Amino acid sequence: MNNHADSAVHQIHRDDVGAKMGMWLFLFTEVLLFGGMFLVYAVYRYQYPSQFHLAAMELNTAMGTFNTIILLTSSLTVALSIAALQNGKKILSLILLSATLLFALMFMVVKYFEWTAKISHGIYPGSPELLAKHNGQILFFGLYYVMTGLHGLHVLIGMIVIAFMIVFVARDKVTTDNYVKLENSALYWHLVDLIWIFLFPLFYLIQ
Amino acid sequence: MANDVAVKSFYQESTNKYSGILSWLLTKDHKRIGLMYMIAILAFFVVGVIIGLLMRLELIAPGRTIMDAQTYNTLFTLHGVIMIFLFIIPGLPAIFGNFFLPIQIGARDVAFPRLNLLSWYIYIIGAILVLVSLFLPGGPIDTGWTFYIPYSVRSTTNVSMALFAAFVLGFSSILTGLNFITTVHRLRAPGMGFFKMPLFVWATYATAWIQILATPVIALTILLVILERTFGVGIFDPALGGDPILFQHMFWIYSHPAVYIMILPAMGVVSEIIPTFSRRTIFGYKAIAMSSLAIAFVGYLVWAHHMFSSGMSDTARWIFSLLTFIVALPSGVKIFNWVATMYKGSIDPQTPFLWVMNFIFLFSIGGLTGLVLGSLATDIHLTDTYFVVAHFHYVMFGGTGTIFFAALHYWFPKMFGKMYNKKFANIAVVAYFIGFNMLYFPKFIMGYMGMPRRYYDYLPQFTIYQEISTIGSWILSGTIFFIIGYLIHALKYGKKATSNPWGGVTLEWHIPSPPPLENFETIPIVTHEPYDFSQLKEMKDE
Numbered sequence: 095m096n097n098h099a100d101s102a103v104h105q106i107h108r109d110d111v112g113a114k115m116g117m118w119l120f121l122f123t124e125v126l127l128f129g130g131m132f133l134v135y136a137v138y139r140y141q142y143p144s145q146f147h148l149a150a151m152e153l154n155t156a157m158g159t160f161n162t163i164i165l166l167t168s169s170l171t172v173a174l175s176i177a178a179l180q181n182g183k184k185i186l187s188l189i190l191l192s193a194t195l196l197f198a199l200m201f202m203v204v205k206y207f208e209w210t211a212k213i214s215h216g217i218y219p220g221s222p223e224l225l226a227k228h229n230g231q232i233l234f235f236g237l238y239y240v241m242t243g244l245h246g247l248h249v250l251i252g253m254i255v256i257a258f259m260i261v262f263v264a265r266d267k268v269t270t271d272n273y274v275k276l277e278n279s280a281l282y283w284h285l286v287d288l289i290w291i292f293l294f295p296l297f298y299l300i301q
Numbered sequence: 302m303a304n305d306v307a308v309k310s311f312y313q314e315s316t317n318k319y320s321g322i323l324s325w326l327l328t329k330d331h332k333r334i335g336l337m338y339m340i341a342i343l344a345f346f347v348v349g350v351i352i353g354l355l356m357r358l359e360l361i362a363p364g365r366t367i368m369d370a371q372t373y374n375t376l377f378t379l380h381g382v383i384m385i386f387l388f389i390i391p392g393l394p395a396i397f398g399n400f401f402l403p404i405q406i407g408a409r410d411v412a413f414p415r416l417n418l419l420s421w422y423i424y425i426i427g428a429i430l431v432l433v434s435l436f437l438p439g440g441p442i443d444t445g446w447t448f449y450i451p452y453s454v455r456s457t458t459n460v461s462m463a464l465f466a467a468f469v470l471g472f473s474s475i476l477t478g479l480n481f482i483t484t485v486h487r488l489r490a491p492g493m494g495f496f497k498m499p500l501f502v503w504a505t506y507a508t509a510w511i512q513i514l515a516t517p518v519i520a521l522t523i524l525l526v527i528l529e530r531t532f533g534v535g536i537f538d539p540a541l542g543g544d545p546i547l548f549q550h551m552f553w554i555y556s557h558p559a560v561y562i563m564i565l566p567a568m569g570v571v572s573e574i575i576p577t578f579s580r581r582t583i584f585g586y587k588a589i590a591m592s593s594l595a596i597a598f599v600g601y602l603v604w605a606h607h608m609f610s611s612g613m614s615d616t617a618r619w620i621f622s623l624l625t626f627i628v629a630l631p632s633g634v635k636i637f638n639w640v641a642t643m644y645k646g647s648i649d650p651q652t653p654f655l656w657v658m659n660f661i662f663l664f665s666i667g668g669l670t671g672l673v674l675g676s677l678a679t680d681i682h683l684t685d686t687y688f689v690v691a692h693f694h695y696v697m698f699g700g701t702g703t704i705f706f707a708a709l710h711y712w713f714p715k716m717f718g719k720m721y722n723k724k725f726a727n728i729a730v731v732a733y734f735i736g737f738n739m740l741y742f743p744k745f746i747m748g749y750m751g752m753p754r755r756y757y758d759y760l761p762q763f764t765i766y767q768e769i770s771t772i773g774s775w776i777l778s779g780t781i782f783f784i785i786g787y788l789i790h791a792l793k794y795g796k797k798a799t800s801n802p803w804g805g806v807t808l809e810w811h812i813p814s815p816p817p818l819e820n821f822e823t824i825p826i827v828t829h830e831p832y833d834f835s836q837l838k839e840m841k842d843e
């Protein structure tokens with residue numbers, strides 16, 4: 095029956111353009127999520143410009159810069175891993191993906207040290223030290239924790255996704271001629287990177 | 302159709318190797334997922350109605366009747382949360398969108414079938430979280446469904462859990478929206494240009510855009526409230542420099558567009574039903590399609606009309622008031638086009654059509670009283686009174702809720718292959734109309750006289766109106782249970798429905814009832830305009 099032949103075709107139906115379109119739409123929602131955060135930031139920055147300036151002095155610009163470089167590099171490696179896979183170089187692709195994962199891990203470690211340093215100085219939401227400061231500074235650090243925290247969560251999710259991609263490439267589920275999953279994961283990773291590019295100046299460079 | 306008998310329906314064939322309940326729980330078939338949504342959503346709707354009944358019972362006499370103030374607070378919150386997040390927002394898109402959007406554009410399924418199933422599970426998880434929050438220590442949430450700061454931070458009830466549930470439900474909504482947009486862009490059958498799509502598809506498409514554009518903002522807002530409760534960050538706390546009104550802005554930036562998530566698909570259904578029962582092509586197809594997009598767009602810019610009395614500059618207030626009046630325009634465009642469609646049509650007043658008449662009446666009252674609330678001077682008098690309660694029930698329940706039943710009666714024979722008892726159904730339409738107006742119209746009068754919303758007690762002069770309203774609630778809920786009853790009865794004992802009982806011409810009426818597993822034996826090639834009734838003759842010969 096041609097009915098059956100048809101459904102067989104449907105089972106292996108593949109639509110890479112569609113898959114990417116879905117991913118872009120999803121990224122759009124992520125942009126809006128952080129967009130809301132940036133809006134809140136803008137409101138309070140406008141309200142307390144000098145306090146924000148003061149509070150930003152307490153952040154460690156060197157660590158922030160280091161993290162920016164790491165994250166940018168990881169975006170490069172993930173992009174290269176797609177190119178490698180397209181050219182049939184599976185091993186190279188795997189190496190590049192692992193490098194991406196490693197960079198992401200480094201980012202998180204640096205973040206960890208930054209946060210713990212701040213917390214050990216008694217600067218965290220609700221701490222007596224912070225509450226003694228001016229309102230603008232309280233909000234600055236509140237936003238700092240919320241926004242970098244939310245971003246950190248995205249880095250973590252990105253790491254999980256990339257770990258999956260490593261497994262998929264290794265097991266030939268993602269291959270030279272079927273790599274839309276990898277592309278979508280890379281898109282996500284670029285977004286995580288992009289958001290950081292905005293967070294970095296807004297918190298570290300406004301001193 | 303002759304081959305009706307030969308084709309197996311999607312009930313008999315499944316996308317996986319399992320049978321029984323697992324073949325449903327693991328299905329990728331958009332029709333089964335739609336039905337699974339239907340079961341879950343109807344169940345919550347019934348719970349919401351029962352809570353509504355309890356509240357109305359409390360209000361039958363002044364003073365304490367069957368519950369204390371705190372119980373009333375938790376009940377109206379739960380009623381609001383269930384009705385908004387679990388019933389009316391997912392209602393039409395998740396059930397009928399899932400079932401009919403792919404069929405109407407000539408596709409075998411949505412673009413991401415697995416994601417579709419995942420959305421259902423996320424919905425269920427969110428719903429379970431709502432239920433769990435009721436029973437944890439601390440007690441059920443009592444903030445009202447709007448979660449206004451500062452009370453939502455101070456309340457000792459399980460606010461965080463309930464908020465998190467709403468967050469999760471938002472995810473489900475986003476994923477469904479994303480799925481539909483991609484489906485419409487990628488899976489239209491050959492010949493099905495954008496301007497040949499049925500208007501229900503257009504409406505669902507516009508809705509999907511709002512879903513993905515607005516939901517992230519509420520997700521963030523909810524997240525911030527949870528963080529505020531757990532860590533005291535200070536973003537909404539004036540003692541720490543924050544601004545509680547900012548919460549209201551962020552909340553309504555989502556929740557106002559959400560109102561259009563509720564109403565647009567309903568308008569889409571109306572645009573399907575009216576041509577079918579007027580046997581006439583829709584008047585102003587493009588205007589209707591475009592007005593959906595216009596509503597989706599302008600709907601973004603009116604959020605602050607919920608906040609006229611919460612502290613904004615006068616300039617902001619009149620601008621938002623003006624914009625609010627502007628949104629009424631595209632809605633008006635639709636109403637005029639519907640009426641023009643019926644003009645000189647050969648109207649066949651069957652049950653779904655009668656439901657639509659119900660809708661037009663109730664929704665018009667809701668819409669017109671919206672204008673009263675949208676103008677500054679009157680709003681200051683009426684805000685936070687029963688007038689608002691009456692207004693939004695007329696819009697959401699009288700609008701979308703009524704169309705929910707219209708859609709159910711219109712597509713029931715297609716979905717289940719059975720026909721319900723039309724006499725019962727027509728009685729239900731009338732009873733619904735009477736019950737509805739008895740329940741909510743007195744609320745306009747009480748609101749005008751100054752009865753505030755969210756009170757479990759009231760002054761004696763309101764007694765008569767409150768009594769009428771409570772009796773109305775019995776009639777209305779009785780009708781709803783009656784409807785559910787005769788529909789379930791029809792599932793088993795109903796007459797077998799033909800593939801095209803109403804004489805519709807959109808693609809779902811070209812295939813057997815209930816549809817086969819992948820909808821079409823061969824993907825159709827679309828040559829006709831969506832509401833071209835000259836096809837009816839060829840369809841008979843098919």
Ligand code: HEM
Nearest residue numbers: 353354356357377381384389445446697698754755756774
């Ligand atoms: C038979 C059905 C229903 C009855 C008897 C009913 C009754 C009520 C009552 C008594 C209130 C509280 C008014 C107050 O004290 O302020 C209320 C609030 C509300 N209802 Fe309904 N209702 C019904 C159906 C619906 C439906 C279908 C929807 C949504 C589509 C809905 C949405 C709401 C919302 C959002 C609130 C406000 C909750 C809050 O103040 O936080 N209701 N309803």
